[in-house]
Amino acid sequence: MREGNKAGIRRLFLPAAIASGVLFGAQSARAEDQATTISRGAYLATAGDCVACHTKPGGAPFAGGLVIASPMGGIVASNITPDPDTGIGKYTEEEFANALRKGIRRDGAHLYPAMPYTAYSEIADTDIHALYVYFMHGVAPLRQDNPKTELKFPFNIRAMMISWNLLFAGPPPAKGDPQTYSTIERGHYLADALGHCGTCHTPRNFLMGERSSSAYLGGTPLAGWYAPNITPSMNSGIGDWSEDDLVQYLRTGSVPGRAQAAGMMGEAVEHSFSKLTDEDLHAIAAYIRQIPKIEDSQAKQPRDRFGVAVQPIVDLQKPKLDREDDLFPMDGERIYVNNCAACHGLDGAGAADHFTPSLSSNAVVGAPGADNLIMAIVNGVDRTTNGHHVLMPGFGPTSDVQRLSDTDVAKLTNYVSGTFGSGDHHVTAQDVKVAREGGPLPALVKDMPALIGAGVIAAFAAMSCLIWWFRRRTQKQK
Structure with a gap:
């Protein structure tokens, strides 16, 4: 092929090659973006x-x-x-x-x-x-x-x-x-x-x-x-x-x-x-750490600073151990020994490597209320972070380990908080039942039937007043 023809071909295809390269580069950049x-x-x-x-x-x-x-x-x-x-x-x-x-x-x-x-x-x-x-x-x-x-x-x-959104709309976009x-x-x-x-x-x-x-x-x-x-x-x-x-x-x-x-x-x-x-x-x-503090006058010390490890509460070498299927009612201490001590220890100190946490110096056990302690006992703990799985079985109605009644959960809660935490909260079986079912109803939900009834009465009263006014106005016109 003569040099003139080669030069012509180069002049013909060079712009196309450059355009293709630019287009490919732009597409690659868009894909990367x-x-x-x-x-x-x-x-x-x-x-x-x-x-x-x-x-x-x-x-x-x-x-x-x-x-x-x-x-x-x-x-x-x-x-x-x-x-x-x-x-x-x-x-x-x-x-x-x-x-x-x-x-x-x-x-x-x-x-x-x-x-x-x-x-x-x-x-x-x-x-x-x-x-x-x-x-x-x-x-x-x-x-x-x-x-x-x-x-x-x-x-x-x-x-x-x-109307709810008008009252409680969130902040504008950042x-x-x-x-x-x-x-x-x-x-x-x-x-x-x-x-x-x-x-x-x-x-x-x-x-x-x-x-x-x-x-x-x-x-x-x-x-x-x-x-x-x-x-x-x-x-x-x-x-x-x-x-x-x-x-x-x-x-x-x-x-x-x-x-x-x-x-x-x-x-x-x-x-x-x-x-x-x-x-x-x-x-x-x-x-x-720098937002405004919210103080609770009932809190006298940090919730993770309650309790110390206690002396063993039972001699495991005694000749007769309690059976889970015994029909006599057990107190909170005995429920703890039978269901919790194997992991948390008789003294509540937990494991040396903290895989099982101590019950003293524990924000859940030292909290001013028993809500989270109840729910942890009922539902357990199950989380995986960075390949590390933490599991504590629950003891609620669907437990695969041991199903405790609401009464037993209440006794156990009071024992644990009273022994290792902020004190006996006097939790009842009804408290446990309410927690299991999602907690106390907000006032709006609880009072809604009464509010609806009041609304119906108010509407009826308003309608009655309107009818009375209309009839009186009609009579005056006559």
């Missing part, structure tokens, strides 16, 4: 603990179906995989943002605040985008129809949430890029917006909105448990905890000599906090 965004969205979804509520036991991640217990009834978590028919596959980014921040579904229906949209309202635009990209492109679509939420009247009227925030700002963002700590730890008012202005993170009953005061109060909160203590608790769920995570906090540690970076955990801890 999307991969980075998906990775960031996955981390944010972990920080928001989305999987805990949107995954039923044994189910596929994010496919929903979990029934979340609430005072109004069971709320069924939705499928948030990108399936177009049963999930969120048809959501635009704006509709996705409305669901997260405002609690409004694509079809315009209102979500219940079991979905913590009053906290997620603060999620920044950049993070909303990353979450959207992750759920649309990083999560596998799964077709799964879940049962509909059916609450009791009048809570089944979703339109009621319009400004800027949260990755550039200072340590305290980042901690606030992670704890309040994504981690929604206030959803569980802040007391609620009569209408079940958070009393965040006066009691932020001050502790409140929660589904039979008690989400404790986590403000820096020395006696009422966690003021005696160091930043490293808090980080260790969030990372592992255990700080020997202080506390162990169980229940919903155990789930939050397992699925969310344990997977965050050390930098973010320290940011959360630094933020929590």
Whole structure:
């Protein structure tokens, strides 16, 4: 081939080759950008603990179906995989943002605040985008129809949430890029917006909105448990905890000599906090340690500073041991010996390596109330963090180990708290039953029949007055 022809061919194909290279480079850059965004969205979804509520036991991640217990009834978590028919596959980014921040579904229906949209309202635009990209492109679509939420009247009227949202709407979206925030700002963002700590730890008012202005993170009953005061109060909160203590608790769920995570906090540690970076955990801890203190006048010392190991309470060498199937009623001490001492020790000191925690210097046993101790006995502890599995069997009605009656649980609770903790709380079998069933009903739910009755009477009275006025006006005209 002559040189002239070769040069012509080069002139013909060189621009095309350059254009192809530029196009390929742009596509590669876009793919790399999307991969980075998906990775960031996955981390944010972990920080928001989305999987805990949107995954039923044994189910596929994010496919929903979990029934979340609430005072109004069971709320069924939705499928948030990108399936177009049963999930969120048809959501635009704006509709996705409305669901997260405002609690409004694509079809315009209102979500219940079991979905913590009053906290997620603060999620920044950049993070909303990353979450959207992750759920649309990083999560596998799964077709799964879940049962509909059916609450009791009048809570089944979703339109009621319009007025509730006007009263208790969350803060506006955070400004800027949260990755550039200072340590305290980042901690606030992670704890309040994504981690929604206030959803569980802040007391609620009569209408079940958070009393965040006066009691932020001050502790409140929660589904039979008690989400404790986590403000820096020395006696009422966690003021005696160091930043490293808090980080260790969030990372592992255990700080020997202080506390162990169980229940919903155990789930939050397992699925969310344990997977965050050390930098973010320290940011959360630094933020929590500087929020305003909430004091409880009844708290005289830190709840993790009660009790000391006691002398052995029984001689295991005695010739006759108690049988579990004996029909005579046992006291709390004997129930403890038969069911708890094998792991926690006769003296309550636990294991030397802290795998089984001590019952003294234990925030659950030293708490001013017995809620968490009751629930730990009934439900046990089961969490896995960083490949480390912690298991304490429960002793409630479904136990595979030993099923204790409510009376026995009450006796055991009083013995443990009286011997190793803050004192005998005089728990009754009825107290245990109420805790097992989700705790005392909020005043709004408990008083709703009376409120409905009063509303009907008021409406009837108003109608009667209107009829009387109309008749009188008609008579005057005659």
